[in-house]
Amino acid sequence: MASIWLEGPLVLGLGATHLVLLGLTFIVTTLTVVPGRATLLQSGVHLVLFAAFLFLAVSP
Numbered sequence: 001m002a003s004i005w006l007e008g009p010l011v012l013g014l015g016a017t018h019l020v021l022l023g024l025t026f027i028v029t030t031l032t033v034v035p036g037r038a039t040l041l042q043s044g045v046h047l048v049l050f051a052a053f054l055f056l057a058v059s060p
Helices: 016-033 040-058
Strands: none
Touching: 016 040
């Protein structure tokens, strides 16, 4: 959405691994928000994604 309003190219500054994690986070968030309630399993998946991001951010 931001790239529509900006004149230049939009650079996120993320590597390929982080872009995959960002895409997975968007997909999991959409699957969690659309039904209206989050289950314990879905929140666990969010925590695993966050842990993977932290691990990969510290040790590239």
